[in-house]
Amino acid sequence: ETGVTQSPTHLIKTRGQQVTLRCSSQSGHNTVSWYQQALGQGPQFIFQYYREEENGRGNFPPRFSGLQFPNYSSELNVNALELDDSALYLCASRLGGNTEAFFGQGTRLTVV
Amino acid sequence: GQSLEQPSEVTAVEGAIVQINCTYQTSGFYGLSWYQQHDGGAPTFLSYNGLDGLEETGRFSSFLSRSDSYGYLLLQELQMKDSASYFCAVRPAAGNKLTFGGGTRVLVKP
Numbered sequence: 001e002t003g004v005t006q007s008p009t010h011l012i013k014t015r016g017q018q019v020t021l022r023c024s025s026q027s028g029h030n031t032v033s034w035y036q037q038a039l040g041q042g043p044q045f046i047f048q049y050y051r052e053e054e055n056g057r058g059n060f061p062p063r064f065s066g067l068q069f070p071n072y073s074s075e076l077n078v079n080a081l082e083l084d085d086s087a088l089y090l091c092a093s094r095l096g097g098n099t100e101a102f103f104g105q106g107t108r109l110t111v112v
Numbered sequence: 113g114q115s116l117e118q119p120s121e122v123t124a125v126e127g128a129i130v131q132i133n134c135t136y137q138t139s140g141f142y143g144l145s146w147y148q149q150h151d152g153g154a155p156t157f158l159s160y161n162g163l164d165g166l167e168e169t170g171r172f173s174s175f176l177s178r179s180d181s182y183g184y185l186l187l188q189e190l191q192m193k194d195s196a197s198y199f200c201a202v203r204p205a206a207g208n209k210l211t212f213g214g215g216t217r218v219l220v221k222p
Contacts (some may be wrong), residue, residue: 002154002156004154032188035208035209035210035212040215041214041215042116042199042201042212042213042214042215043155043210043212044212045209045210045211048209056209057211084151090154090155092155092210100145100157101157101210102157103147103154103156104154104174105153105154106154
């Protein structure tokens with residue numbers, strides 16, 4: 001149990017739709033990162049938020065966007081869903097420069 | 113950019129020792145981390161090497177050699193519950209993202 005919760009756990013969407021995934025960070029953690037993990041691969045960094053500001057982004061198109069709220073919970077939004085967006089989406093929280101990131105269980109997104 | 117290479121799969125029996133190697137190409141980084149992920153579960157932090165050398169945490173140990181761009185995770189006294197995927201990851205000197213390897217699937221047999 002990492003103290004990081006994500007919702008929903010599973011989701012099925014149709015190509016072209018939009019989706020919002022949610023993450024509640026571990027208490028006191030002001031940094032949250034989002035990752036995409038395709039089946040059988042390692043997590044790929046999408047972006048990171050620190051105190052409500054994006055401070056790092058991976059190689060993902062602008063239709064992947066996010067928000068972090070004052071209570072440090074966060075959202076990942078994906079517009080114009082494509083079949084290749086089907087993956088496990090993980091959020092991870094940590095306290096500033098602390099090396100350990102705590103991951104949530106993830107949201108399994110299937111795009112049909 | 114960064115890239116990390118790991119073996120895709122390792123099979124061993126209960127009680128055995130397994131070493132998972134991780135070779136990387138990066139222009140500079142803070143350290144090498146290891147994560148365990150069971151099927152359907154979240155990656156969980158196992159170990160971190162900020163300096164060269166061996167770090168020991170119970171049955172698991174991790175090693176880093178920056179001069180060789182190489183690290184490994186050593187799993188001792190394997191148990192059935194150790195069947196999982198193991199990922200090495202680096203945090204670059206500039207920026208905060210973790211860059212993960214492709215993962216090594218460890219299968220422990222009775």
